[in-house]
Amino acid sequence: MIDVTMGSNVSLYQQIYEQLKHKIISGELEEGTRLTSTRALAKNLCVARNTVESAYAQLCVEGYVSSKPGSGYYVMNMADDSLFIHLAPHLEKCSEKVGTVSQVDSTEYSHDFQFYNLEHASFPFALWRRLSAEALASFDARKICFYNDKQGELDLRTEITKYIRDSRGVRCTPDQVVLCCGTQHALDVICTLFHDGNRTVAVEIFGISVGPEGIDLDELDRTSTQLTYITPSHQFPTGVVMPIHKRVQLLQWATKRDGIIIEDDYDSELRYHTRPIPSLHSTDINGRVIYKGTFSKSLSPGLRMSYIILPKWLLPKYHTVFAGYNATISWFQQKIISLYMERGHWERHIRKVCLHNKKKHDILIKTIHEQMGDRVRIHGNNAGLHFLLEFVQGEKQEWLIEKAREHKVRVYPTRPYWHRKERCRENFILMGFSMLSEKEIVEGIALLKKAWFEQ
Amino acid sequence: MIDVTMGSNVSLYQQIYEQLKHKIISGELEEGTRLTSTRALAKNLCVARNTVESAYAQLCVEGYVSSKPGSGYYVMNMADDSLFIHLAPHLEKCSEKVGTVSQVDSTEYSHDFQFYNLEHASFPFALWRRLSAEALASFDARKICFYNDKQGELDLRTEITKYIRDSRGVRCTPDQVVLCCGTQHALDVICTLFHDGNRTVAVEIFGISVGPEGIDLDELDRTSTQLTYITPSHQFPTGVVMPIHKRVQLLQWATKRDGIIIEDDYDSELRYHTRPIPSLHSTDINGRVIYKGTFSKSLSPGLRMSYIILPKWLLPKYHTVFAGYNATISWFQQKIISLYMERGHWERHIRKVCLHNKKKHDILIKTIHEQMGDRVRIHGNNAGLHFLLEFVQGEKQEWLIEKAREHKVRVYPTRPYWHRKERCRENFILMGFSMLSEKEIVEGIALLKKAWFEQ
Numbered sequence: 035m036i037d038v039t040m041g042s043n044v045s046l047y048q049q050i051y052e053q054l055k056h057k058i059i060s061g062e063l064e065e066g067t068r069l070t071s072t073r074a075l076a077k078n079l080c081v082a083r084n085t086v087e088s089a090y091a092q093l094c095v096e097g098y099v100s101s102k103p104g105s106g107y108y109v110m111n112m113a114d115d116s117l118f119i120h121l122a123p124h125l126e127k128c129s130e131k132v133g134t135v136s137q138v139d140s141t142e143y144s145h146d147f148q149f150y151n152l153e154h155a156s157f158p159f160a161l162w163r164r165l166s167a168e169a170l171a172s173f174d175a176r177k178i179c180f181y182n183d184k185q186g187e188l189d190l191r192t193e194i195t196k197y198i199r200d201s202r203g204v205r206c207t208p209d210q211v212v213l214c215c216g217t218q219h220a221l222d223v224i225c226t227l228f229h230d231g232n233r234t235v236a237v238e239i240f241g242i243s244v245g246p247e248g249i250d251l252d253e254l255d256r257t258s259t260q261l262t263y264i265t266p267s268h269q270f271p272t273g274v275v276m277p278i279h280k281r282v283q284l285l286q287w288a289t290k291r292d293g294i295i296i297e298d299d300y301d302s303e304l305r306y307h308t309r310p311i312p313s314l315h316s317t318d319i320n321g322r323v324i325y326k327g328t329f330s331k332s333l334s335p336g337l338r339m340s341y342i343i344l345p346k347w348l349l350p351k352y353h354t355v356f357a358g359y360n361a362t363i364s365w366f367q368q369k370i371i372s373l374y375m376e377r378g379h380w381e382r383h384i385r386k387v388c389l390h391n392k393k394k395h396d397i398l399i400k401t402i403h404e405q406m407g408d409r410v411r412i413h414g415n416n417a418g419l420h421f422l423l424e425f426v427q428g429e430k431q432e433w434l435i436e437k438a439r440e441h442k443v444r445v446y447p448t449r450p451y452w453h454r455k456e457r458c459r460e461n462f463i464l465m466g467f468s469m470l471s472e473k474e475i476v477e478g479i480a481l482l483k484k485a486w487f488e489q
Numbered sequence: 490m491i492d493v494t495m496g497s498n499v500s501l502y503q504q505i506y507e508q509l510k511h512k513i514i515s516g517e518l519e520e521g522t523r524l525t526s527t528r529a530l531a532k533n534l535c536v537a538r539n540t541v542e543s544a545y546a547q548l549c550v551e552g553y554v555s556s557k558p559g560s561g562y563y564v565m566n567m568a569d570d571s572l573f574i575h576l577a578p579h580l581e582k583c584s585e586k587v588g589t590v591s592q593v594d595s596t597e598y599s600h601d602f603q604f605y606n607l608e609h610a611s612f613p614f615a616l617w618r619r620l621s622a623e624a625l626a627s628f629d630a631r632k633i634c635f636y637n638d639k640q641g642e643l644d645l646r647t648e649i650t651k652y653i654r655d656s657r658g659v660r661c662t663p664d665q666v667v668l669c670c671g672t673q674h675a676l677d678v679i680c681t682l683f684h685d686g687n688r689t690v691a692v693e694i695f696g697i698s699v700g701p702e703g704i705d706l707d708e709l710d711r712t713s714t715q716l717t718y719i720t721p722s723h724q725f726p727t728g729v730v731m732p733i734h735k736r737v738q739l740l741q742w743a744t745k746r747d748g749i750i751i752e753d754d755y756d757s758e759l760r761y762h763t764r765p766i767p768s769l770h771s772t773d774i775n776g777r778v779i780y781k782g783t784f785s786k787s788l789s790p791g792l793r794m795s796y797i798i799l800p801k802w803l804l805p806k807y808h809t810v811f812a813g814y815n816a817t818i819s820w821f822q823q824k825i826i827s828l829y830m831e832r833g834h835w836e837r838h839i840r841k842v843c844l845h846n847k848k849k850h851d852i853l854i855k856t857i858h859e860q861m862g863d864r865v866r867i868h869g870n871n872a873g874l875h876f877l878l879e880f881v882q883g884e885k886q887e888w889l890i891e892k893a894r895e896h897k898v899r900v901y902p903t904r905p906y907w908h909r910k911e912r913c914r915e916n917f918i919l920m921g922f923s924m925l926s927e928k929e930i931v932e933g934i935a936l937l938k939k940a941w942f943e944q
Contacts (some may be wrong), residue, residue, distance in 0.1 A: 129794035154631040166621045170614055171830060179607040179924075215670050215817040336633035336820035362670040365791035365820050468632075 038079050046081050050089040058098045058109055064261045069099060069107040088308075095415070095476070097277020097307050111279050121151065144442040145478035149420035149466020156387060157334055160303050161379060162370065171371040177365050185366045186213030186341070193375035194327075194341055202302060202383075203316030204325050206343045212352070214363045215338045219300070220326050224296060227355055228261060228346065232429040249276070251283050260293040267302050271451045271464050273421055290321035294353040295323045295331040301331045301418040304390040308416065320469050321345035329371070329417065332387050333380075338364060339371065372483045383438055391419065394467050405483040413462075422448065430460045436487060443478055493534050501536050505544040513553045513564055524554060524562040529532035543763075544883040550763045550870065552732015562706045566734050600933035604921020605790065611842060612789055616834060617825065618845055623829070624824040632820050639814040641668030641796070642823045648830035649782075649796055652657035656839075657757060657769030659780050661798045667807070670793045670817045672753070675781050676718070681749060682803065682810055683716060706738050717747040722757050723767040726919050728869045728876055743777035750778045756786045756873040758839050761847040763871065784826070786874065787842050788835075794818060794826065846874065849922050853930050860938040868917075875921040880943065885915045889941060896932055896940040 038049045057063040069075075076083040084145040090107050095333055098106045099403045118197035145308050169175065177187075183189065191208035198204040249264060262284070276284075288295050297314045305311070306366055315325040344352055361368075374380055399412060401424075414421030423445075425434065438445045445463045452458035467475055493504045501868050513519040526529075527545055538550045546553045624630065632642075640646065646663035652789040653659040669675040704719060717739070717777050721731055729737075752769045760766070770780040783795035799807055816823075829835055852869060857878075869876030878900075880889065886902050893900045900918045907913035922930055 090499045095904075150636055152634040154634050157626055157633050159630065163622055163625045167618055170621070175614065176609040178612050178789050179609050180786075181790040216672075216815055218814050219670075219674070219817060226677075246792070330636075334633050335636045338815070338817055359672055359673050360793070362674060362788070362793055362817070364793050364819060364822050367822065385799050420543055462653070 035078065036075070038081060044081075046066075046085050047088045049081070049090075049277055050075075050086060054089065054093055055098055058210075059095075063109045065111045067109040068105075069109070069123070071106055092308050095275055096311055097281075099281060108391050110277065113238070118368060129456060134463045139439075140443065141439055141444070142426075143439075143444040145474055145481060146469060147446040147465040147467065147478060148333060148444065148446065148462070149418075149468050151469050152331075152335065153469055153471065154183075156390070158379070158383065161374070165373045166366070168373060169366050172369065174369070175366075180365075181349065182361040182365050182368075184259065184356055184361055185209075185211060186361060186363065187365070187372060190368045190372040190375070191341075193372055193380075197380065198313075198325070198327060198343070199377065201289050201310065201326075202299060202313040202327075203315055204343060209349065210343050210346060212342050212344060213361070213368070214342060216340055217300070217328065217329070219362060220340050221296070223342065223356075224261070224294075227344075227352060228294070241277060242412075244452055249280070249284070251280065251287060255287060261296065262288070263296045264314075265298045265300060266314045267299060268415060268417045270300070270478075271418065271420060271422060271448060275311060275415055285314070285318055285322060287321070289320050289451070298324050298326045302327070303332050304388055304391055304418050306379065306395050306416045315343065321347050324348075326440050327369055332384055337367060340365070357436075364396055391467075394470070396461040396474055397472050398467050398479070400474050401479040405479050406487065409487060420464060422461075422462050423465055425461040425463075428461045429486065432465050434463050437485040438482055441481045443481045443485065445482070491530070491534065493536060498716050501534075502543050502547075505530075505536075505541060507546050509548055510543065510551075510553055513548075518564045519721040520566045522564040524564070526561055528914065547763050549728055551766055552730070552734060552736075565732065567805045568611060568685060577620070581680075583872065588938055594894075595899065596894055596899070598894075600929055600936060601899040602648070602920040602921070602922065602933060603875075603899065603901065604923050606924050607786075607790065608924055608926065611845070613834070613838065616829075620825045620828045621821070623828060623944040624821055629712055629824070630821075635820075637816040637823075638818050639811055639816055640820065640828060641795055641816060642820070644769060645797075645823045645827040645830070647829055648835075651884060653768075653798070655783060656765065657754060657768040657782075659768055659769070659781075660778075665798050665801060667799060668816070668818055669797060670736065671785070672755075672781070672783065672815060675795050675797050675848065676751070678797065678811075679683065679716070679749075680777060682799075683749070684805060692906075704735070704739070706735065706742060709739075710742060715746055716751065717743070717748065718751045718753065719769075720753045721754060721769045723760075723870060723872045724753070724757060726875060726903060730766060730870055738779060740769070740775070742772055744775050748777065748925070751780050751781060752778050752783045753782055755781075757782075758787045759843055759846055759873050761843075761850050761871045770798065776802050779803075787839055790824075794820065794822070845876050846922075848931060849925070849927055850869065852927050853934070854924050854933040856931050858936050860944065863941065874923040877917050878920055879914075880918075883916045884941065886918050887891060890920050892940040896936045898940065900937070 036053050038046050042049070044052075054063070063069075069090065070078070072083055072086040076086045079086070080151070090099065090101075094107065096100050097110060101107050101112050142231075142420070144345075150353075163364045181266055188208055190213065191211040194211055195206055195385075212223065214223060255261065264276075266281065268275065284295060285338060287293065295314065299313055299315075302310055302313070313325060317321045322345070324345065325343040326340060327336055327343075330340065371380075395416070399414075400409060402412060409426055411419055411424040411426060413424060431449065435445055435447060445465050447466050449458045451453060451464075470478060491505060491508050493501050497504070497918070499507075509524070514722065518524075524545065525533070527538055527541040531541045533540070545554065545556075549556050549562065552565060555565050556562050560603055592884065597845075643663055646666040647670065649666055650661055650663055653661070667678060669678060679920075704717075709717065713766075719731075719739075721736065723730065739750060750773075751768065755766055757768070768780060770778045777800070779794060779800065780798040782798075784792055785795065826835075850871070857865060857867060865883055866879040867876055868879060885941060890900055890902060900920050903917045903919045904910060904913045906919075925933060
């Protein structure tokens with residue numbers, strides 16, 4: 035039985051979602067149970083049907099229920115675990131560091147469907163100039179002459195804890211935050227933490243299969259690794275979201291193995307048709323997750339700034355291993371970003387960027403449907419800045435990329451991101467829309483239609 | 490026979506120095522030969538005696554000759570090597586990363602003789618504000634929205650090659666330069682380069698003894714290490730400069746071992762009574778030296794910026810190992826520093842800072858002599874921002890530090906920098922003058938005299 039309170043601070047959507055989630059986690063709704071239809075529940079509760087649909091869609095994307103077209107929503111298997119009566123997120127694994135694609139290619143592209151650099155217009159130049167001047171004139175600008183805190187300035191770390199608590203459910207204190215100059219540096223710090231006393235690193239990176247529900251846990255279990263790097267809310271590059279039962283299993287794996295899960299929450303701000311998916315960190319009660327966030331996807335990759343949240347129990351080791359280390363980010367830049375967050379600019383920016391990208395995303399999807407119809411399928415989950423395009427008639431990625439190139443349009447191979455190349459399906463390409471305007475997106479898709487389907 | 494040309498572009502000092510050096514390297518002047526006295530040579534050449542004295546002093550500090558008080562200058566042993574008829578520098582080893590000293594201490598010091606943070610007044614705030622605004626308004630500010638070159642921006646790397654060529658004799662091209670966000674990051678990059686293919690690091694750090702001529706080469710040779718980290722022009726913390734014959738031997742060791750020498754040239758700009766000592770890199774013709782420079786000692790530690798110069802043969806490996814990596818320093822900051830160097834501000838700044846620190850250094854030395862007389866000996870080599878103070882009557886560092894603390898003056902232990910603690914001599918302390926003004930230096934020494942010698 036579900037109740038909703040009209041006029042509450044909590045939205046109707048949220049009330050329905052939370053109550054159903056609780057019933058599923060607590061076992062009140064058993065595996066296989068069919069949920070009341072959206073129409074019937076909306077009628078019972080006297081709410082709009084799309085409110086119920088939103089709640090069901092969110093439960094679906096988070097893996098609590100599955101949708102069978104024409105039949106309804108069914109409760110999924112939760113794994114036998116009573117530890118995790120908390121929030122509920124998603125997960126999966128990537129064996130490669132997320133990086134830029136290097137390729138020698140002298141083509142002058144007119145439309146580049148890439149997924150890492152951002153649109154020039156999105157950066158707040160005027161505001162940055164004002165805040166720079168303010169940082170330079172501030173009393174504590176004298177700190178530019180110091181070697182500063184290896185974890186980053188306390189002000190900025192405090193702002194970050196507030197932001198990830200409110201937006202991602204990550205609960206931590208500023209002493210757990212370590213600022214890093216990018217993803218690679220963050221991973222290097224973590225790997226260094228797992229050196230043994232003789233300063234010999236023994237980190238092995240295995241490639242683990244990613245299925246429709248994310249990382250293959252059986253395969254992970256057969257390796258000897260204790261460190262797993264995942265992008266749980268939006269796997270790169272497949273875009274899959276790991277359902278809750280897999281997340282629970284992964285946390286169990288880490289607890290059993292004394293292992294660590296690195297949760298790279300790289301584009302969590304950018305979700306377009308469902309609520310943000312809660313972080314894996316928010317479900318972890320045993321301190322097995324190192325959370326990683328970044329300013330690269332929403333603000334600027336050129337600032338080189340990300341952060342990791344270390345579990346409390348790891349802090350003494352961090353301070354021992356990194357004794358004598360200094361900050362890795364310029365004091366000025368830390369000060370500017372700290373002012374930027376403190377004054378609410380960051381939250382406003384996120385909202386603006388998310389809305390802007392949603393518009394671009396929706397136009398892109400709509401244009402692909404219109405132009406290419408059922409010759410392609412889009413795999414993306416309405417999030418982030420990239421998606422995979424599947425070619426139903428089996429066209430090969432090499433041919434697709436070359437044809438696009440002849441029309442001065444750049445699209446990307448998926449192969450570099452597959453550890454076992456033989457498992458990479460050939461009829462997929464990787465596309466992004468991070469650097470194109472709405473107009474350019476429409477133009478680019480028209481050119482691609484010509485390139486691929488009008489011979 | 491030495492000739493000098495009056496009115497030449499090359500200073501008289503330089504002419505005398507170069508000719509004598511050449512004669513020593515070529516073997517024309519044999520080991521043990523006594524040089525003509527400064528008085529006689531000055532008379533012969535019709536130049537001022539202090540010109541000759543400067544040339545002899547430089548040869549002395551670089552290890553070509555040694556001075557016997559009351560007797561004169563004698564040519565030293567050059568090691569049997571004909572490969573190195575080039576320039577001539579100095580060298581030695583430090584097993585610990587140079588870092589800040591962490592210590593829980595709630596004393597409110599009135600005078601802190603530390604050696605890493607800089608004086609607030611030394612940073613060019615107004616100019617930085619102008620250049621920041623210019624960088625933000627520049628056409629290529631759009632690059633803030635990109636993931637940029639992992640080695641750093643080409644403009645800046647080009648400026649750095651010009652600077653180290655002119656000031657340190659380091660000859661390299663911009664493709665050999667890698668910008669890093671500090672010493673620790675630079676060392677991490679280098680260690681990562683020496684991973685094996687399985688991504689297993691096996692870097693062992695041995696502590697090698699440092700004698701009056703720097704690192705103990707026999708001891709180094711008995712280890713299995715292939716990677717040696719040294720501060721050749723001004724060892725930290727002893728201040729010793731390795732003489733030329735040791736440098737030659739070290740380069741031979743590296744060639745024989747297929748080893749790499751990391752030359753940390755951290756404070757090369759700051760030499761007060763001799764010319765800068767040529768870098769080890771300038772003597773290396775076999776590509777065994779990775780040169781490292783920094784902006785921390787002369788401009789600002791808070792900018793977090795240093796650079797390494799990789800040998801050409803190592804570049805393909807660098808690009809393989811770091812494929813997919815991005816820059817570690819904010820694009821804006823790179824742009825600002827690039828403008829700063831391009832317009833000659835950096836060179837002017839170095840001259841200003843060097844002069845300013847020379848004044849402080851000389852006042853410090855003079856004040857110590859006046860106040861403490863022959864109860865202490867200064868070990869420093871007229872360079873950098875730190876020196877060692879030896880207590881002739883055997884006072885212990887713990888007592889000295891505590892007594893100073895009671896007078897609200899902070900001085901530092903040497904013990905943290907000794908790998909084998911039992912070899913650290915107890916009657917030494919470490920002092921710096923990087924953060925104190927001339928006035929504060931004089932006051933601080935007066936307080937120390939009171940603390941140590943007026944019971």
